Amino acid sequence: MKARRNPQNIIKGLICTDNNSKVQKKTSSLRYAIGMFGTSIPINMFKTFAAVFYVDRLSCITFKQFAAITAAYTFLDAIDNPVYGFLSDRTRTPYGRRRPWLIIGAPLLVLCYIMFFNPPQAIQQGSPFAYVTLMYMLTGTLDSLINANYGALFPELFKSEQERAKTNAIRQVFQLIAMVLSIALTPVITDAIGFSNTAIIYGIIAVAVIWFMATGAHEDMSAMEKPKPKFFGSILAVVKNPKFWKYGITNAAFAAALSLVQAGVPFYVKYYLGRADGLSSTILLGVSIISAIVFIPVWFKIIKKFTVMPSWRAAFAVIAFGILPLYFTSTLPAAVAVCVLLGFGMAGVQASMDLVSAKILDEDAKKYGVQREGMYSSLLGVLNKASGLFVSAGYLIVDKIYGFESGDVPGNAPGEASRFLMVLFPSILLIAALLLSFWLKFKDDDSKNEDIEETDETVQEISASPEQ
Numbered sequence: 045m046k047a048r049r050n051p052q053n054i055i056k057g058l059i060c061t062d063n064n065s066k067v068q069k070k071t072s073s074l075r076y077a078i079g080m081f082g083t084s085i086p087i088n089m090f091k092t093f094a095a096v097f098y099v100d101r102l103s104c105i106t107f108k109q110f111a112a113i114t115a116a117y118t119f120l121d122a123i124d125n126p127v128y129g130f131l132s133d134r135t136r137t138p139y140g141r142r143r144p145w146l147i148i149g150a151p152l153l154v155l156c157y158i159m160f161f162n163p164p165q166a167i168q169q170g171s172p173f174a175y176v177t178l179m180y181m182l183t184g185t186l187d188s189l190i191n192a193n194y195g196a197l198f199p200e201l202f203k204s205e206q207e208r209a210k211t212n213a214i215r216q217v218f219q220l221i222a223m224v225l226s227i228a229l230t231p232v233i234t235d236a237i238g239f240s241n242t243a244i245i246y247g248i249i250a251v252a253v254i255w256f257m258a259t260g261a262h263e264d265m266s267a268m269e270k271p272k273p274k275f276f277g278s279i280l281a282v283v284k285n286p287k288f289w290k291y292g293i294t295n296a297a298f299a300a301a302l303s304l305v306q307a308g309v310p311f312y313v314k315y316y317l318g319r320a321d322g323l324s325s326t327i328l329l330g331v332s333i334i335s336a337i338v339f340i341p342v343w344f345k346i347i348k349k350f351t352v353m354p355s356w357r358a359a360f361a362v363i364a365f366g367i368l369p370l371y372f373t374s375t376l377p378a379a380v381a382v383c384v385l386l387g388f389g390m391a392g393v394q395a396s397m398d399l400v401s402a403k404i405l406d407e408d409a410k411k412y413g414v415q416r417e418g419m420y421s422s423l424l425g426v427l428n429k430a431s432g433l434f435v436s437a438g439y440l441i442v443d444k445i446y447g448f449e450s451g452d453v454p455g456n457a458p459g460e461a462s463r464f465l466m467v468l469f470p471s472i473l474l475i476a477a478l479l480l481s482f483w484l485k486f487k488d489d490d491s492k493n494e495d496i497e498e499t500d501e502t503v504q505e506i507s508a509s510p511e512q
Contacts, residue, residue, distance in 0.1 A: 073210055073214055076261055079261075080222065082222075085249055085253075086243075087157075095307055095439070106443065107440070114436045121425070121432070134273065143258045145193045149190050150251045199402050200263060200264050201261060220391075223333045224330060282408075283423075285404070287407070291424070292427030295428055301474045307465075310325045332390065335387025336394065339391035366382070367467060368471055371468065
């Protein structure tokens with residue numbers, strides 16, 4: 045008789061941890077960093093092309109309806125993120141606290157993401173608003189689950205500034221490579237095989253990469269012997285920390301601006317530059333993202349010389365004022381030149397932002413003696429995704445002021461509407477982020493980060509060879 049396999053053994057084989065050792069094994073920076081590629085692929089396409097897919101391509105909902113969906117999700121996210129962080133911090137299994145959530149959550153996220161871009165024909169011809177709302181909510185909340193646990197692993201797996209700088213550099217390169225695929229190349233890919241097939245392919249890649257990362261991450265098993273954080277006590281400790289609010293609001297303003305820029309490119313290209321082909325969108329998105337990859341090593345030299353906080357603020361200044369020329373450019377080559385500058389600023393923010401949040405987490409752990417990376421990561425995620433309110437406001441203004449309802453009803457000034465969506469409103473948010481960044485300060489702001497000395501060579505190698 046054939047022996048039946050125990051489901052617990054299957055999970056154990058997937059996660060493959062050493063339960064007998066309390067000594068934390070070293071996790072490869074490359075193995076952890078590649079996880080960002082897997083987590084970024086589906087959600088980048090989801091956030092960037094959801095509006096284009098349902099408002100412009102299918103023309104089955106309006107900008108006003110899509111604004112309502114993104115606003116409603118923002119409130120859902122304010123509830124689900126703390127819950128996911130709390131559950132992650134309190135999880136006690138032989139396989140760690142974070143990895144089981146990643147192994148189980150990845151396929152669920154991908155399933156909902158695929159269904160979002162594969163609406164049933166009957167739904168498209170009927171009333172799709174309810175279906176779009178449901179699948180948007182499910183995809184978004186499962187993305188929160190994945191990112192709460194992936195983000196919580198970072199300060200736990202890598203303790204020193206040197207390790208964090210090196211790992212974060214590689215991680216941001218992988219994130220940007222994912223953006224090349226799931227944002228820059230997506231218009232061309234979807235023109236060739238459609239949104240439905242593209243989502244399926246991206247989804248399969250995402251699950252494979254997330255599982256590969258999770259099985260190779262060695263959590264600190266001794267952390268599970270520490271007291272379990274309390275739900276309301278943890279929330280209170282986090283929200284009472286002024287640095288949490290300063291960093292979170294600044295990051296939310298940047299996230300909203302970046303989301304609007306990325307989502308606005310197809311509209312800007314079609315209605316302002318007068319190019320309806322997906323290749324033009326791919327060129328603009330690709331140039332900005334590839335430029336960011338190239339400039340990440342430059343920003344780590346800047347961080348090494350000037351420290352994290354001044355570099356973070358300088359990056360906001362570059363991107364805030366660098367986006368404005370796009371309002372006046374009228375040709376694709378001119379827009380491409382501006383996108384190089386945007387890539388430079390984006391690289392600076394990406395290279396420094398996680399180092400800033402890690403400083404906040406370290407201060408909390410030292411003060412309270414409790415490890416609640418999951419709660420901090422998830423609550424920062426709440427503020428980050430509160431950016432959805434700004435995004436919703438942008439879509440609503442485009443509908444109300446410019447009369448742009450959908451691809452079938454683009455209003456009398458679709459070119460002006462696209463420039464407002466992609467340039468004017470994001471520039472206001474970026475200037476706000478720049479001003480807010482001066483609000484956050486640490487005691488060691490004036491001291492240099494000596495631990496980052498050995499980072500540059502690794503970053504340059506990865507940046508030069510993205511296929512790795």
